[in-house]
Each structure stands twice: as C-alpha cells, then as structure tokens.
Amino acid sequence: AKVAGKNCYRFYSRAMDLAVERRVNLEHELRGAWDRGELSLVYQPVYRLADRTMVGAEALLRWNHPRHGQVAPSVFIDVAEQSGLIETLGPQVLRAACSEAVRWQQLRPSAEPLSVAVNVSSRQLRSGGELVQVVADCLRDTGLEPERLHLELTETAVIGDEVHASEMLAQLRETGIKVLLDDFGTGFSGLSHLRRVPVDGVKIDRSFIADILRDPDDLALTSAIIAMAHSLGITVIAEGVEKAGQYALLRERGCDQAQGYWLGQPVPANEFLALLG
Ligand code: C2E
Ligand code: CA
Numbered sequence: 001a002k003v004a005g006k007n008c009y010r011f012y013s014r015a016m017d018l019a020v021e022r023r024v025n026l027e028h029e030l031r032g033a034w035d036r037g038e039l040s041l042v043y044q045p046v047y048r049l050a051d052r053t054m055v056g057a058e059a060l061l062r063w064n065h066p067r068h069g070q071v072a073p074s075v076f077i078d079v080a081e082q083s084g085l086i087e088t089l090g091p092q093v094l095r096a097a098c099s100e101a102v103r104w105q106q107l108r109p110s111a112e113p114l115s116v117a118v119n120v121s122s123r124q125l126r127s128g129g130e131l132v133q134v135v136a137d138c139l140r141d142t143g144l145e146p147e148r149l150h151l152e153l154t155e156t157a158v159i160g161d162e163v164h165a166s167e168m169l170a171q172l173r174e175t176g177i178k179v180l181l182d183d184f185g186t187g188f189s190g191l192s193h194l195r196r197v198p199v200d201g202v203k204i205d206r207s208f209i210a211d212i213l214r215d216p217d218d219l220a221l222t223s224a225i226i227a228m229a230h231s232l233g234i235t236v237i238a239e240g241v242e243k244a245g246q247y248a249l250l251r252e253r254g255c256d257q258a259q260g261y262w263l264g265q266p267v268p269a270n271e272f273l274a275l276l277g
C-alpha cells in the first residue's frame with residue numbers, strides 16, 4: 001500500500017504540474033486574446049414571462065483559441081480573475097456590450113428598449129470605486145441609457161464582504177444602472193440577505209429550475225424566492241429554462257422573466273441583430 005501511495009503521489013504531482021503549466025500558458029495566451037480578436041460576446045435573449053416578449057439579453061464571453069478552439073468560460077474566466085487580467089478584460093466587455101445595445105435601439109427606435117446584462121466578477125467588485133468610474137465612463141462614451149445596463153454579480157461575491165458590497169452596489173445604482181444577483185440560491189445566504197443588499201433583481205440559478213417539474217422541494221424553493229423578492233419589490237429572472245413545462249410553471253408562479261435554451265441560445269452579435277429584424 002505504501003508503494004502504491006508513493007506512486008499515487010508522484011502521479012498527482014505530475015498531473016498538478018501539467019495543470020499549472022497549462023494555466024500559465026492559458027494566462028499568457030489570454031493576455032493578448034482580445035486584441036487578436038479571439039474573444040467575442042454572444043447574446044442570450046431574456047423574455048418577459050407574461051407575454052413572452054423579449055426584454056433584453058445577457059452578454060456572455062467566448063474565447064476561440066487558435067489551437068484549442070472554444071475554451072469553456074468557467075476555465076478562462078477563472079484564469080482571468082486569478083491573474084488580474086479581468087481588470088482590463090471586464091471594462092472591454094462592458095464597452096462592447098453597451099455599444100451593441102445602442103445599436104439594437106438604433107435598429108428599432110420605436111420599440112420597447114432592450115436591456116443588456118453584463119457579468120461582473122467579484123474581483124471587479126472589490127476594485128471598488130474603479131468599477132463605478134468604469135461604468136460611468138462607459139455610459140457617457142456609448143450614450144446608453146443607464147437603466148438599460150444591468151450588472152450581474154454573483155451572490156457569493158456579495159456575501160464575502162457585505163458592508164463593502166452594499167456600499168458599492170449603492171454607488172453603482174446611483175449611476176442609474178440596475179444590479180442583479182446572479183446564481184441566486186447557490187450561495188446559501190438565505191432569503192433574509194435580500195433585505196440588506198440593495199439589488200433590483202435576482203436570477204434564480206438553473207440548478208433549481210432544472211427539476212421544478214419533478215421535485216416539489218425545488219418548486220417550493222423557487223416559489224418562495226419569487227414571493228420574497230416580490231415583497232421587497234425585486235424582479236425575478238429564471239435561468240436555464242429548457243422546457244415548455246418549466247416556462248408555463250414559472251409563469252403560473254408569477255416569475256417575471258426567463259432565459260434558457262428553450263427560449264433562445266446565446267448567439268453572436270450579428271445573429272442577435274437578425275433576431276430583432
Ligand atoms: P452565468 O452568468 O450563470 O451564465 C449563464 C450560463 O448558462 C451561460 O454559460 C449560458 O450559456 C448557460 N445557459 C443558458 N441557458 C441555458 C440552459 O437552458 N441550459 C443550460 N444548461 N445552460 C444554459 P456560459 O456562457 O458557459 O458561461 C458560464 C459562466 O461564465 C457564466 O455563468 C458567468 O459566470 C461566466 N461568464 C461568462 N461571460 C462572462 C463575462 O463576460 N464576465 C464574467 N465575469 N463572467 C462571465
Ligand atoms: Ca450571469
């Protein structure tokens with residue numbers, strides 16, 4: 001057993017070296033990826049449940065690596081956060097998404113304005129005043145109406161340092177933008193948390209939506225989130241709607257908005273424009 005243990009150790013150690021090496025390479029390659037045009041945004045439509053009208057889209061980052069092809073966002077976003085690259089990448093993403101949203105409005109000036117949701121990492125939130133300045137500059141330079149920009153922050157990012165986070169969120173909301181709590185329900189923060197953190201909306205994590213048709217507990221939890229959020233005047237968005245039945249049930253339970261493969265896949269900017277056509 002001892003010998004096997006030793007071999008195991010060696011094996012894991014080598015595997016770890018490889019993982020570290022790959023990470024270092026990815027970090028190096030990610031550094032110039034935006035300028036080389038390897039990074040782009042896709043847009044996933046968000047619908048109002050009551051009348052199935054599109055009300056906006058979430059911008060999601062994609063990395064088309066010259067050798068590896070599409071790199072999973074969970075992998076490269078993590079690399080960007082750990083390395084600090086997110087502090088240059090984040091503002092670039094924000095600008096690109098806001099400019100795109102201005103284009104949507106130019107294309108259909110008399111239609112109901114569409115919002116654009118942009119994911120913000122916990123590291124960007126921690127950079128504090130900088131983020132508020134980045135958002136204010138972006139709104140000024142692109143001319144996007146502030147209320148059409150929605151920033152998505154994960155529940156866990158906000159829990160870490162509640163006092164600081166609440167202050168940041170208050171400052172962000174003073175610019176007129178809306179703040180959404182992403183992956184809601186996964187952070188174990190409990191519903192009471194909503195009272196103390198100033199947000200405009202919550203996005204129920206897709207792990208809860210996945211089973212609402214079969215699991216009464218997941219449905220009960222989802223319904224409780226909707227009721228609690230509404231009592232506080234907070235909008236509720238369901239993620240990961242993959243079936244007509246989920247859509248119908250969420251609508252019946254009074255959920256406000258939804259996104260998911262059943263409603264629309266994330267698509268490149270030009271395809272999203274065509275959807276509006
Ligand atoms: P997220 O913010 O929770 O984004 C939703 C994810 O669910 C996206 O994965 C989307 O493609 C996927 N999705 C949408 N509808 C469905 C569905 O019906 N079923 C299933 N199974 N999945 C669905 P994606 O694009 O791989 O992004 C993963 C995560 O990477 C995002 O999770 C977000 O946390 C992060 N991310 C993506 N773009 C950015 C970015 O620009 N900045 C930051 N900081 N994070 C980003
Ligand atoms: Ca999100």
Ligand code: CA
Pocket residue numbers: 182183203205206239
């Ligand atoms: Ca989410």
Ligand code: CA
Pocket residue numbers: 183205
């Ligand atoms: Ca998620």
